[in-house]
Amino acid sequence: MHETDVQIGNSRLDEEKSNMKMFRALTILFAATVVSMGVSSLAVPCLAQDAKTGNVMSFADTKQVLGLEGLKHNVTGTLAVENASLVFTKGKKKVVVPAATIQEVMTGKDTERTIGGTVGTLTMFAPYGAGRFLSLFRTKIDTLSIEYLDPSGGVHGAIFTLPEGNALDAKKALLSQGAKTSVPVEVEAEAQAKPKEKKQ
């Protein structure tokens, strides 16, 4: 009788131990996920080389919101300024806009949900207002809007969003390659810096 009691006691202990291990593993996994999310948002994916000499400047993780021919809306790819052109690459697809045809380049600032897309929308249906809570976490982004002409003179507009702090560099690079603008980079930089000063 005593032997069987001891055996039962041992199996319970093993079960508890395995439960604890599982709990620890889940905790570590959760912590790793949170850390990776934080690190990915901190990483600046700009691969800029030199704006003054006019060499290649590329901006990874750029979202083409709309406007480029042959691409769907909200496609994420790489925006590059090279060989006097704006080049947007998404996988095998490549859209080239000659910088000389760009009539206007404007930058701005905005925010977007940290967890966006379909997953972000689905979180709205999560219980206890979890979706609303998650929508409080927002990532700052830059917007870059260009207006360009096609060979027959038709006006096109395209909008991109870039990780924070890259839009002005992209604008500088485009202007150095022959694009035009009505608002100089310095003026836009000042205008964007003003709200920050007010907060301080």
Place this chain on the structure above:
Amino acid sequence: MKLIGYLSALLPLALVLHFTGSTALAQDKAQAKIQASSIQILMVQSDEVKLPVEFQLALYENLIEQVQKTNKFQHVYRDGDTAAANAADLVILHSNVYGFKKGSEGKRQVTTVAGATQIKVHCLFTEKAGKSELAQDVTGNVRFIGGNLRATFDFAKKVAQIVVTNFQ
């Protein structure tokens, strides 16, 4: 029996009247529709309100995309397209923003009632010579799901609906 006889005699007459009436109505509707084989969409203007450039471009691009999707025109020309000058049967769409309220996506998602974005646009379809064909005010909204630029998509969808109902 007599009553049934009268009714059975009236039934074919009623049917004939119904069908002739409906076809006449349809013909009237068809006559009221504007005939044009091509359209030129001009860049959206905002003389009265200060509109961010990304909204202006999104309004214009969505408008072109949605009007193309209606398949009502053989050609949809952009603003400045030189080929539009030679197009016969051309209508020109002028859009002028007269009201703009930029909301907040964050507020919309947290509160579900506040933070709506609204764009009010006066749309005018004219002939090549400038004679007005159709004028209508259209409002683009985003109230719950989506970024602020979704209001421009809503506006473009509404204009496309106007095109479908008013053009042959």
